[in-house]
Amino acid sequence: MRAWLTPVLVVFAALTAGGCGDYGATAPVGADTVSVALPGEIGRTGRLYLYRITSARTGERLGVGRSFRVEEGRQVRAVLQLENLAPAHRLHLHLMWINPDGKAAYTKEIQIRPEDWRHDDRRRALADEMITLDPQRNALEFESRYGVSPERFEEELTKPEDRRTFKTGRWLVRAYLFRTLLLETSFELLPMETGGESAAPPHVVK
16 A cells, blocks of 8 residues: 555545534535634645635735626636645545536546645646645645636537536535535626626526
8 A cells, every 4th residue: 555545544534434414514694705624634724715806916816705797708716725734645625616406517626745745846837727835834725717708608509408507596616625525605696787787698597
């Protein structure tokens, strides 16, 4: 057995000892950020939130919230933050976007190895994928973006009806650690505004 497998199995056992339902934390109504205490073998705190855009001038994340609108060139952006991590542990993370019908529309998956924290070239490669490792603080940020431009509706028409996933309504974003639910939040995707009113394309059944 490889040397790194033992700590991974210990961490997985800690996560699953109480069952997935007992461990995962869901954002309450009105809260923009949902947090959970991590098992001691991994780190201290995990947080998940959504935002609209990054300031080109300051780099600040703007429009944090849980209500977004179909808009030209826009995305909904999810950020998973893990703090006070133990870099000796291997991590396997997912961010999953689930549409109002309960279908997984998009999943971004990463695996972090202990050596990723130590090598600048590996951290730069991860940063290109919107994954930031901070070895000074033992912190990780994992970002996933989902486009909400109105053109998505046109793209859906090229698919069989049972495979169409983009629509307005209540979406879920779930973060998984070793395939165990860690955090869950939700957002309302509102129709595009047209002439001062909100309107969904006429061919879209809401």
